[in-house]
Structure formats: C-alpha cells, structure tokens
Amino acid sequence: MTVLEQPGSSRKKSSLAGPPPAWRPRVDPAPLLPDEEPYRLLGTDAAARLDSGLLTRLYVQLVRGRRYNAQATALTRQGRLAVYPSSTGQEACEVAAALALEDRDWLFPSYRDTLAAVARGLDPVQALTLLRGDWHNGYDPHEHRIAPLCTPLATQLPHAVGLAHAARLKGDEVVALAMVGDGGTSEGDFHEALNFAAVWQAPVVFLVQNNGFAISVPLAKQTAAPSLAHKAVGYGMPGRLVDGNDAPAMHEVLTEAVQRARRGGGPTLVEAVTYRIEAHTNADDATRYRSDTEVETWRSHDPIALLEHELTARDLLTDEFVAATRDGAEQLAAGLRERMNADPELDPMDLFTHVFAEQTGQLRAQAALLRAELDAEANGYTEDTAGADGSAEEARP
Amino acid sequence: MTTTAAPATARKPATMAQALTRALRDAMADDPSVHVMGEDVGTLGGVFRVTDGLAKEFGEDRCTDTALAEAGILGTAVGMAMYGLRPVVEMQFDAFAYPAFEQLISHVARMRNRTRGALTMPLTIRIPYGGGIGGVEHHSDSSEAYYLATPGLQVVTPATVEDAYGLLRAAIASDDPVVFLEPKRLYWSKADWSPDAPAEVAPLGRAAVRRRGSSATLITYGPSLPVCMEAAEAAGAEGWDLEVVDLRSLMPFDDDTVCASVRRTGRAVVVHESNGFGGPGGEIAARITERCFHHLEAPVLRVAGFDIPYPPPMLERHHLPGVDRILDTIARLQWESDWTEGRGA
C-alpha cells in the first residue's frame, strides 16, 4: 500500500495532487505573519489610550540615553574609550528592551546595546568596560541578569534560548530577550537559535534592530525577504514589525511578546525598523556608503521628537519636567565623564586569575615570569625617574 | 624581471595594506576567474581598506559585498571553486572566521583528497590576525595553530610589504587552499616600494633569512618579525650576533632554511604571539630537535604569548612577546642547569 492508498482516502489521488495529508503544515502561517507596515502608536488615535506615566518614563530614559551616547562618543575622541558603537537614533529600541522586562528576566545584548543595559540599571561605567578595554566584561551578569555584551554577531541568541529553556525546565517564569542587528540575522546562529526556540517553545523574545546597515552593507544586500520579521514564520513563531523610533509602540509590542512567552506561548521575533544616525563606530567613515539626505530624513523621524509631540499634546512637557530630565541626563554624563577620566586600576596579574578555576602549573610559571618583569620594570622606573627627594610615582601599566 | 615600468625615482613608501590591494588588483586583472568576496569588501573597500577600489574597477560581481555570514561566504566559495573560479574571501577579523570552520575543515581542507584530485580548492582566505592594535575582545586572536592542525591547508603570513604582495599573488595562484594571515598591526608598516613598479611573486613554502648572524637563530613570522629584528639589534650590544629567520609560510614548512640556520648557529629561539602551549612553536622546536639535535648547544626555547584568552587592550602589552622577553630568553641559551625552571611556555 502506498501512502496514496491509505484507508480513508475516498478516491485515488494522482501523484500531482500534492503531498499526503501528514505533510500539512502544523501551523497556519497567516497569524504568524507580521503586519505590512511597522506598527505605530505615536501620531495615531491609539496613542490616546497610552498611560502618561509610561510616556514620561520612556521620555526620561530616551533623553538620558541620547546624552549617554554623546558622552561616550566624546570619550573616544579623548582616547578614553577604545571604540564606541553609538545607538543614537535607536534609543527607543534600547529603552523598550530594558523596560519590557521584569527583574527576574534576562537580557542578552550585543556590543551596541550598552543603553539597554544601563536602562536596566547597570552602572554606566561598568557597561563600558568592554569598549574601554580594561576587561572584556565589567559586571557580574547575575546582578542585573544581563549577559556580557556580545561581539561575535548572533552568537548570544542560542545562549538566550538555552537559558530560557533551562529556566522553564526548572519551573521558573523567566523570559530572555536577545538583541541582534539586521546584519546579524544572516548568521547561521540566528537561524539555529530561532529554530530551537520554536521547537522548544522557549520563552524568548528576539529583538532585531534593523538600523539599515551592517557596517557598510545595506539591508537589500543582506536579505531578500519582505521584512526580517517575516523570517519568523518559517520557524513557526510570530513575527512583529514595529517602528523602532516609536518608543510606546516598541514598549507595547515587546511587553506583549514577553508576557506571551511567560505564559508559555513560545518565542516571538520582533523587527524594529530604525536607523543608525552615527557611523558604525567612531572608527568608521559612513560617507563612503550613505548619503546625507538619507540621514536627514531619519533625523526628522527622531524617537525623542516623536514622543515630545505626544507629551506636548497632553501638556506633560512642562518647563520643569524638561529641565529636570535634562539635568538628570547632564548628571549622568558628568558622572560618566569624571569616572572615565580616571585611569582604571589594572593589575596585570589578573591575566592569569580567571583562566581556570584551578591554576595550572604552566600558568603559575607564566605568572611568575610576568611578576618578575613587572618588578624589574618598577625598579627601572624608580631609578630612572625618581625625583630629587627619591620619591617615585608608582609605575603604571 | 626584464622590463622596468617605472623609473627608480617612482619608488616611494607604500604600506602593507596598499601592497595587498595591488596584489588583489593585479591578480584580478591577470585572471578573470579571480573573485573577491566578503563583508564590506565592496563599497567600503573593507574595514582595513585592503579591497579599496576593486568593486569600482572590476564590478560588483567580481568584488562582492556578501551577507554577514562567514559559513555562507566560505561555503559558497567552495561551490564557486568547484565551478572553476578562484575565490579570494575576506574574513573581517581573526575571531570572526570561526563560524566558517565547519566549511574550512570539513570541506576546503580535504576536497582534493576526498575526490582523489577530481575537485580542487584554489581559494584564498584572507584573515587579518593578531593583536597590538588595541582592539576589543575578539579582534586580536592569533589563530594560526588551528589552521596548522588541519591537513590540507596552506598557511601563509607575510611580514614585509614586498612579501604582502608576493605571497598574496602566489596564494591566489596556488591550486590549493591558502589561509592567508595578514598581521593587522603591520598593515600600516611602510617600505620603499612603489605601488607601480614591477613586483615579484614570492614562492610559497620558502623561509627568508632576514638577518645574518652566528650565535643563535630567532625563528619567527608575521607580526613578531619586526620585534625580533629589534631584539637582534639590541642583543648585539651584549655580544650576541643573532640570525633572524622569517618563516613566511607555516605550511608548507621550510625545514631546510630553518635547519641550515640552526646548524650554523647551534642555538634556536622560536618567537610568536599566539599562545605557547599547543602553539606553532612546539612543532617548530620538535622539528629542529629531530633534525639538528647533534648541532644544538642549548635546548630550543620559545617566546610566545601566555596561555590565556587574548587580553583586553589595556593589558595586551604584557602578553605580547616584546624585545625584553626575547632578550631574557636569549640570555638563557647559555647552558644553565636550571633552564627548565621559571618558564611555562
């Protein structure tokens, strides 16, 4: 008996009639498909139902985020940061990612997502450790449940799936939110993570910040899909397309996705359509691959300005509120500036401290070698540069 | 070389990056089957500008900005090579080549062997590698040992501007895959080398003696060559006349040049910045011991990076082998009873 002659099939099908019934897709793709246009709240009638408290919270975080980006970029010019990938223009995505999560949830950021980490409560200086270069990671991931900022693209996504899966196995209602760029969606790890998440129905939310470019490569050279959110359908999870510069829309969509995941509804892929206003990093020359007019168009769709419009309509953008928000942001920047202008205290012997839980013989020997070199360097420094009174500054690494 | 296209006065300083660009351009002009591909290699000209101008000159089909997917880049290059093209792929940084390892190890390295020569892999994988430029995590790895551990891959790394041109031309011309490691801290090193004057292709698999000496041989490659040259100059003051051998190609390995030098000097130190344990220095020291044991006056020593994940930029100077660490090691080539103590590498 062939598959086409199974009992129950009333008439013989020709081999052209399509696959046997067992091959029917398990999920109707229609409800998984994203909207045709990015979801928006600001400027629509639906904005009226938004909570004023939420709007002001978002606003404060956006303004702080913008100021943080400007300050960090300035620190690269002073040589205080090795590099900074700014998220100016993308603050709404960053802030929404942080505010959509509860304390018990986990955030999996990429190198561009310092703002999300800071908005989640991470110390602003600790968030910059990777980019300053004093260590690869400046914080205890458990403290705020933030994985290390991840540099190899998309590699944090399977981690998020695994963590969320593990939490569910343990009976904890923990959600993981993982952030990736448009370019990162081309990596194999992206596809494997989405597939695992959907098969396991893991409580994960994937947030793609589509900011138009992967360094110099525009989205059109990255994908031929109608949108990045469409990619969700093939894995069997819903895709949502959102205006990434509309902070309340971002917040709503991410919050819904997080809640769905927490209820056991499985993963969601959210594509935020936004734009990278600055160059890829301070080391990049964006004029080589994009036009000023394009940047200007996006500047006029600024996340802060969009939200200000709604706040003004509600008489919430009072002088006092604006001043207080600005002062808060200035204080954040001043604190960052001051603390980053002090040299970090480094102990080169730390190189050997955390390679293994138990030091190996080889590493002990190498540590002894470095110790001897450092001692010799410190002594040489004393002899060469000691002042007339014999005092010597401490040799700095 | 029979023709001289430019007068001697045209010689002016050129960087290693420029020499690499010219090698790519000349190879593409000479052979229409040469295709360059990778992340940001087109409009931007690569993050180190090594592919600058190629898309404009040869079109986007021959210098292609790919999607951001290293496994995809190398995997599609395998198929292109199967169909007669000579792909030259760029991996943006050392640590970002790792997603492509599956393709590299399971296919690129063994395609000739598994098809008994029916399918060959004339492709070149360019990878900026190594530290010393203040790069943040994942931007400074020295991954040569992984490649060396894979039979079927040629592993080449230039240390001079001339070699950057000559070896890249040879790599592209090779009918077997070449992992072409570009020492990124030497990208901006300069030589009196005109971008227009005739330039020579350097054969793969031949080491170069960069400095003649009689009392010991420093064996090195890529980013550590300038450090070794400086150390050799400094050692002169202490009565050591050092020979410096630049391997240029780690696979094929030039046993003859290395052993001839060590037999002459009787002492050898291998210097590289990748970690020592399991690093290339161990293989090199073993070969020297096997072939030159009766000529050796002292054990073959190694100066390598520590056996730690590559450190953050503010600490990398402690990790990278510098002149002092090399000189300290040279001093230990005098027979000491306790030569096994104190060193882990």
Ligand SMILES: Cc1ncc(C[n+]2csc(CCOP(=O)(O)OP(=O)(O)O)c2C)c(N)n1
């Ligand atoms: C696996 C890997 N390949 C290459 C790189 C080098 N790289 C760093 S950022 C970047 C572009 C990323 O673009 P996108 O994912 O869109 O994120 P964005 O920087 O725009 O936020 C590239 C190619 C990397 N970090 N990881």
